[in-house]
Amino acid sequence: MAGVAGSDAPTAAGEALVTLQEAAGRIGVHYQTAYRWVRSGALPATKVSGAYRVGVGDLEAFDAERRRPRPPPPARVVRDWGRFARQLHEALAAGEEGAARGLMEDLVADGVRLVDCCDHLLGPAMRLIGDEWAARQLTIADERRASSICERLLGRFTPSPPGRPRGVAVVCSPPTDEHKLPGEMATVALREDHWRVHHLGVGVPFEDLVGMIRRLHPEMVVVSVTWSPALGSAWALATTVRQLGPAVLVGGSGMALADLVTQARAP
Numbered sequence: 001m002a003g004v005a006g007s008d009a010p011t012a013a014g015e016a017l018v019t020l021q022e023a024a025g026r027i028g029v030h031y032q033t034a035y036r037w038v039r040s041g042a043l044p045a046t047k048v049s050g051a052y053r054v055g056v057g058d059l060e061a062f063d064a065e066r067r068r069p070r071p072p073p074p075a076r077v078v079r080d081w082g083r084f085a086r087q088l089h090e091a092l093a094a095g096e097e098g099a100a101r102g103l104m105e106d107l108v109a110d111g112v113r114l115v116d117c118c119d120h121l122l123g124p125a126m127r128l129i130g131d132e133w134a135a136r137q138l139t140i141a142d143e144r145r146a147s148s149i150c151e152r153l154l155g156r157f158t159p160s161p162p163g164r165p166r167g168v169a170v171v172c173s174p175p176t177d178e179h180k181l182p183g184e185m186a187t188v189a190l191r192e193d194h195w196r197v198h199h200l201g202v203g204v205p206f207e208d209l210v211g212m213i214r215r216l217h218p219e220m221v222v223v224s225v226t227w228s229p230a231l232g233s234a235w236a237l238a239t240t241v242r243q244l245g246p247a248v249l250v251g252g253s254g255m256a257l258a259d260l261v262t263q264a265r266a267p
């Protein structure tokens with residue numbers, strides 16, 4: 001073990017110890033996840049000079065057990081989304097990305113669907129951020145930082161389910177709408193429901209959007225609109241795209257992704 005960053009000398013019992021940071025890195029999880037496992041007693045650890053150390057043997061056994069294939073447990077039913085949304089809001093407002101990630105990691109690990117995380121956790125937390133921005137308690141820099149954290153969280157958890165996709169979908173926004181996050185959320189929700197999704201982001205000129213949709217021949221186009229002045233161009237886009245053949249769904253602020261997923265499944 002000598003020379004490995006964060007490693008300690010072997011114990012009297014001959015087992016090499018590593019710091020919690022090193023242990024988390026070795027099994028590919030965030031430090032806070034490993035910390036929670038230690039605190040809950042799931043991962044054995046000892047304290048050396050006030051800091052946790054994990055035996056390499058214990059770590060390997062724990063990781064092997066964690067990775068052992070087993071039938072998925074029944075998904076956790078979240079009864080108090082409001083509490084989680086407030087916690088996430090606090091983390092986002094403070095720029096505490098690790099705390100935000102930990103919160104989401106726990107829910108996803110418990111089988112909570114991403115569509116529900118978007119509708120009941122990220123959405124409400126970001127709306128609180130928006131209220132605080134409108135009340136001048138937060139700046140645009142705070143708002144952008146919070147959005148960026150959410151985008152990275154979504155990127156991290158975006159699934160690529162195996163098997164044949166339901167079909168090809170394009171998610172886009174009208175050219176003048178700069179709100180990218182809702183389109184990201186729609187993309188995640190549809191991917192989770194086995195769609196192959198092309199997300200075109202924001203700021204794409206009208207004719208480029210139409211050109212790309214023409215090339216991709218999707219079964220469905222979702223126009224996600226958040227900024228109300230962009231509604232007119234969202235409907236204009238929908239009208240143009242419908243003539244090319246795909247089904248078009250327009251939606252955004254205040255509308256649930258669970259409904260988008262249901263509507264997308266309708267023949």
Ligand code: B12
Pocket residue numbers: 118119120122123124126127128129130131133134140143144147148176177178179180181182183185186222223224225226227228229249250251252253254255256257259260
């Ligand atoms: C983050 C943010 C920004 C960021 C966006 C960064 C990014 N990467 O996305 C930036 C800084 C760019 C920004 C800019 C602006 N913003 Co802004 N922004 C927000 C904020 C805080 C969150 C946006 C967000 O992600 N909301 C979306 C989610 C989280 O809420 P939701 O819409 O209900 O989400 C669901 C639906 O969208 C659904 N969904 C998504 N797609 C689809 C599709 C279908 C078919 C269906 C059914 C559902 C669906 O999924 C979501 C999950 O449930 C909101 C606050 C708010 N209340 O939303 C303000 C807000 C949207 N912004 C607002 C404003 C005014 C602006 C600016 C004009 C500010 C300015 N003066 O420059 C500019 C507009 C720029 C433009 N041309 O678009 C206003 C909009 C008011 C209005 N009349 O529309 C809001 C509401 C803030 C406020 N309280 O006033 N903003």
